[in-house]
Amino acid sequence: MLRSTPSNLRLRLVLLLVLALTPLWGLIVYAYLGLALSGFNLLVTGLATIWALVIIGFGVVWLLPGDSSRSLGDDAQLQPYGQDELSQFAQAFDEMTASLDASTGERTDLSPSERTLSELLSELPGMAYRSRNDRPRTLEVVSEGCLEVTGFTAAELVGHGPVVYGQLIHADDREKIWRKIQAALKERKPFRLSYRLTPKSGREKWVWEQGRGVWSAEGEVQALEGFITDATERVHTYQVLERRVADRTRALSALYNVTAVASKSLDLETILNQSLERVLQVMGLELGTLHLFDEAKAGLYLAAWRGVTMERLAQDKTLLPVDLTEWVFHRGEPLVLPLKGEAALLTMPASAMRMRRAYVGVPMRVRGRVLGVLTLFGREGQRFDQEEVTLLDAIADQIGVAVENGLLYQQAEQLAVMEERSRLARDLHDSVTQSLYSLTLFAEVGRRAAEAGQVDQVSEHLKRLGEIAQQSLKEMRLLVYELRTSTLETEGLIGALQQRLDAVEKRAGVEARLVVEETVDLPPLVEEGLYRIAQEALNNALKHAGATVVTVRINVTVDQADLEVSDNGSGFNPQAVAKAGGLGLISMRERAEQLDGYFSIKSQPGQGTRVIVNIPTRRSWSRPIVAISELQGES
Numbered sequence: 001m002l003r004s005t006p007s008n009l010r011l012r013l014v015l016l017l018v019l020a021l022t023p024l025w026g027l028i029v030y031a032y033l034g035l036a037l038s039g040f041n042l043l044v045t046g047l048a049t050i051w052a053l054v055i056i057g058f059g060v061v062w063l064l065p066g067d068s069s070r071s072l073g074d075d076a077q078l079q080p081y082g083q084d085e086l087s088q089f090a091q092a093f094d095e096m097t098a099s100l101d102a103s104t105g106e107r108t109d110l111s112p113s114e115r116t117l118s119e120l121l122s123e124l125p126g127m128a129y130r131s132r133n134d135r136p137r138t139l140e141v142v143s144e145g146c147l148e149v150t151g152f153t154a155a156e157l158v159g160h161g162p163v164v165y166g167q168l169i170h171a172d173d174r175e176k177i178w179r180k181i182q183a184a185l186k187e188r189k190p191f192r193l194s195y196r197l198t199p200k201s202g203r204e205k206w207v208w209e210q211g212r213g214v215w216s217a218e219g220e221v222q223a224l225e226g227f228i229t230d231a232t233e234r235v236h237t238y239q240v241l242e243r244r245v246a247d248r249t250r251a252l253s254a255l256y257n258v259t260a261v262a263s264k265s266l267d268l269e270t271i272l273n274q275s276l277e278r279v280l281q282v283m284g285l286e287l288g289t290l291h292l293f294d295e296a297k298a299g300l301y302l303a304a305w306r307g308v309t310m311e312r313l314a315q316d317k318t319l320l321p322v323d324l325t326e327w328v329f330h331r332g333e334p335l336v337l338p339l340k341g342e343a344a345l346l347t348m349p350a351s352a353m354r355m356r357r358a359y360v361g362v363p364m365r366v367r368g369r370v371l372g373v374l375t376l377f378g379r380e381g382q383r384f385d386q387e388e389v390t391l392l393d394a395i396a397d398q399i400g401v402a403v404e405n406g407l408l409y410q411q412a413e414q415l416a417v418m419e420e421r422s423r424l425a426r427d428l429h430d431s432v433t434q435s436l437y438s439l440t441l442f443a444e445v446g447r448r449a450a451e452a453g454q455v456d457q458v459s460e461h462l463k464r465l466g467e468i469a470q471q472s473l474k475e476m477r478l479l480v481y482e483l484r485t486s487t488l489e490t491e492g493l494i495g496a497l498q499q500r501l502d503a504v505e506k507r508a509g510v511e512a513r514l515v516v517e518e519t520v521d522l523p524p525l526v527e528e529g530l531y532r533i534a535q536e537a538l539n540n541a542l543k544h545a546g547a548t549v550v551t552v553r554i555n556v557t558v559d560q561a562d563l564e565v566s567d568n569g570s571g572f573n574p575q576a577v578a579k580a581g582g583l584g585l586i587s588m589r590e591r592a593e594q595l596d597g598y599f600s601i602k603s604q605p606g607q608g609t610r611v612i613v614n615i616p617t618r619r620s621w622s623r624p625i626v627a628i629s630e631l632q633g634e635s
Contacts, residue, residue, distance in 0.1 A: 126229030129165075133185070133213070133221045135178060137166035140223065149207065149230055151200025170196035170204070185213045185221055194231060206235040247387060253282070258398045268406035272304035275399045276374075280306055282395075283388070285376050290364075291325050292372040292403065300329060303372065320375070321351030328361040328373045334393055335361045336384050358382035362392045364400035371400045435472035439465060470509070475543060493527040494519065497534055497552055505542065505550055517555040526617055529595045530554075530563050533588045537565035537611040540584055545569020545609060556617070563613040571603045588613075 127145040132138040142154045156163045169177060173195040184191035193209040211226020257278040272290050280288050287307035291300045302320070305313075313319055327349050328335050337352055337359040358378030363370045374396040378384065384392075446461035491499065498514050505512035522530075534552060541547040547569030555562040577585060585601065588611065592599035597615035 126227055128227050129211075129225070130214075131165070131224045133181075133224055135166060135174075136164045137169075137224075139165055149199070149228055150197070168197050168199065170198060172196075181211075181224070188213070188215075191226075194235070205230060205232040207231055208234075247391075257282075258395055258402065268403065268410060269304075271399075271402045271406045273306075275402065276304050276306050279374070279376070279392070279395055279399075283376060283392075285378055287377040289320055289325075289375045290372060290399070291329070291375070293329065293370070300325060300373070307377075318351070318354070321349070321355070323349035323351050324355075324359065324361060325373050325375060328363055328375075329370055332363050332365070332370050334363070334389050335359070336389055338383070356380050358384060360384045360389060360392060362389070362396040364396045364403065366397070366400040366404045371403050374399060435468050435475070438468050439472070442468065471546075493522060493531055494554065496531055497554070500535065500538065501550070501552070505538065508542065510542065510547060511549045513549075513551045515551060515553045517553065519554060519556040520558060522556060522561060522617060526561060526595060526615060529591045529597075529615065530561060530613065533591055533599075533611070533613055534563060534565055536584050536588050537609075541565070541567040541569055541609065545571070547608070559617060561615045561617050563611075563615075565611040566608065568608045571605045571607045571609055573605060574601050574603055 125145065125148065127149050128143040129139055129146075130141040132140065138159070139157050140159070142157055144154060146157055147153055150157065150163075150165070150168055152163050155161065157165055166174065177193055177195050180193060181191050190210060190212040195207065195209075197205055197207045199205060207228050208231035209226055209228045211224050213221050214223045214225055216222050258275050272292075276288050276290050280286065285307075288305070289302060290304040292303040293299070294301050300322070302313075305320075308319060324335060324337075335348075335352075337355050339348070339352075357380050359375070360378075361373055361375045364372045364374055374392065376392070442461050442465045446458050446465065449457035449461060494514070494516055501512040501514055538550060538552075541550050545567055547567035549568045551564075551566050553562075553564040553566075574585070588601075589599045592613050592615065595615045597613060600612045601609065602612070603609035
């Protein structure tokens with residue numbers, strides 16, 4: 001059949017006009033010639049007119065729609081589809097409508113847009129629903145996606161069917177979900193929920209739900225509408241991320257704790273014991289050891305242990321397999337037992353084959369050098385994973401740094417002891433030894449004078465002997481006091497100065513007074529500086545000035561600390577001593593300047609000495625603590 005395109009329409013009109021006007025040509029010729037019309041001519045004219053009317057009527061029927069024809073509009077509208085395509089489309093549309101009618105049991109007069117939306121919802125990975133606002137979550141309408149989410153069909157879930165959706169929600173989550181929905185409805189806000197669901201398969205899954213309330217004109221909740229989708233994979237991914245974050249936090253916490261131990265103490269034994277205790281807490285274990293390498297003996301020794309007594313170790317040598325520890329130390333790499341491949345046991349020490357508990361040993365490295373081995377023991381059947389081994393490897397290296405610092409501190413202490421011994425030896429040689437030598441000389445001269453009967457000289461020599469012995473006693477008491485442990489840290493500045501005056505000056509026959517006008521707590525840095533300056537000034541008064549009266553004044557306010565040490569000794573010329581390079585005066589001045597303080601000394605021969613120090617405490621409090629080590633290093 002021809003289609004009613006514009007070109008076909010024009011062709012039909014031309015043909016219609018030709019057929020309609022053909023019988024009229026004779027009339028046109030008669031009229032043109034001006035001939036009179038006869039009776040025959042009138043008959044012909046009538047027949048021609050009837051012919052034209054018939055042709056025009058037929059043309060109208062041909063062009064307009066009828067039982068066996070199509071209109072232009074209908075034919076153009078159906079042009080994109082063939083007869084078979086149209087039939088398939090209509091059939092699919094009817095099937096979709098019937099499916100929706102069967103699932104909802106309600107409307108059968110869905111519009112095409114509503115049918116398209118329903119078809120779209122059925123393809124989504126989840127279930128759209130409309131339910132009552134009751135605890136059982138009675139469903140009124142649900143999409144076909146419910147089968148994938150719950151394992152039940154829409155017919156089983158809708159209304160008072162055999163399955164109630166609310167019973168599929170995990171028992172521990174039902175009340176929580178109900179409260180959240182009611183709270184959202186109260187504020188007329190959408191609700192978003194995440195909870196556990198027990199589907200038909202019995203395997204628990206997580207679902208995510210978003211919905212809202214439907215209100216009547218009177219403001220009452222008529223129903224709930226929303227969408228529910230399977231969120232199990234997303235929740236599991238989130239849980240994995242949470243575990244990783246927790247593991248990373250645990251690792252950082254362990255490293256921080258080990259670093260904190262090293263920063264709080266430089267004592268090697270404290271570092272080892274507390275570090276091992278922190279590691280066992282992080283790993284949730286009870287038994288662990290730390291071995292260090294002794295360069296003098298060229299071997300490893302047990303430096304710290306937890307979870308076992310020395311008596312038990314002495315009875316059972318297999319508790320701590322030394323060959324495994326040595327293997328880790330010499331290889332410089334971690335060892336984890338049990339091994340994944342049994343063939344690797346052939347290259348392991350003999351203890352590896354007998355080991356029943358879980359074992360991990362990691363070397364403690366510092367700048368490419370292995371200082372020792374950290375060893376942990378787990379329960380039988382336990383396995384240390386790669387992340388735990390990596391964490392222990394990092395912790396072991398951090399312990400190695402702390403151990404090196406502790407060893408350096410021990411060496412520094414030993415060096416300080418040696419230097420102090422050397423200083424005491426010099427002081428003994430310069431003061432006491434010379435005094436004893438002088439005593440020997442005067443005693444010999446006095447003996448000879450006595451034998452010669454020179455009584456006056458004997459008396460003079462005995463007097464000198466007494467003076468030298470008294471001075472030697474003062475210096476000996478001073479040296480003995482310096483050998484004692486400093487009381488500054490335990491007693492504070494005031495207590496340490498009072499003990500010094502009681503132990504040295506007063507026992508040496510010197511009238512010593514400590515005057516405290518006002519005081520507040522000082523930081524250790526300031527107390528250390530003031531104490532060392534006062535100690536140096538008192539030493540000078542005792543050893544060189546021959547003073548019989550010494551006074552120490554302390555006045556400490558929030559802004560400034562004032563110290564004054566005065567004596568009634570022989571005095572001296574400060575300019576002359578400064579030019580001669582007196583180390584005592586230089587040391588006191590440097591200590592005061594390091595604390596941003598002011599130092600002055602006032603003295604004249606025969607008029608005693610006054611040492612004055614002013615330190616601005618507020619600025620000194622903000623100075624770095626590392627300066628303490630610089631002060632302690634001075635003599």
